[in-house]
Amino acid sequence: MQSTMTDTPTKHDRRMLPNTRNAVTHKFSVGGHEGYLTIGLYDDGSPGEVFIKMAKEGSTIKGMVQAYCRALSLALQYGLPVEEAVTRFKGMRFEPMGHTSNPEIPEATSLVDYVARYLDIHYANKR
Numbered sequence: 001m002q003s004t005m006t007d008t009p010t011k012h013d014r015r016m017l018p019n020t021r022n023a024v025t026h027k028f029s030v031g032g033h034e035g036y037l038t039i040g041l042y043d044d045g046s047p048g049e050v051f052i053k054m055a056k057e058g059s060t061i062k063g064m065v066q067a068y069c070r071a072l073s074l075a076l077q078y079g080l081p082v083e084e085a086v087t088r089f090k091g092m093r094f095e096p097m098g099h100t101s102n103p104e105i106p107e108a109t110s111l112v113d114y115v116a117r118y119l120d121i122h123y124a125n126k127r
Contacts, residue, residue, distance in 0.1 A: 031098030
């Protein structure tokens with residue numbers, strides 16, 4: 001049986017955001033941990049970057065959140081569909097978790113899960 005996969009990776013061009021762009025900033029709380037989620041948007045309204053600023057967290061969680069946001073932002077810029085990001089990150093379970101301040105997302109199993117659910121509600125399948 002012949003495989004349809006190749007050993008040569010495909011090259012994708014990075015879709016850069018405009019220098020001046022619209023963004024949405026959303027205040028949230030997950031399990032009593034407050035933060036701000038900022039999503040930078042392309043001109044078509046699709047997300048191209050994600051930032052999370054935690055209010056009072058130690059350097060380890062801040063660093064991990066920053067690394068996650070950088071990786072997710074680059075993935076979106078290189079063509080990862082929002083729906084695929086949601087599928088991969090929704091339901092990840094680790095602290096902090098619990099009740100949220102968002103009635104659309106009453107519970108989250110992690111900060112990553114919260115971001116995935118927010119992206120799902122506001123940006124998935126919108127094209």
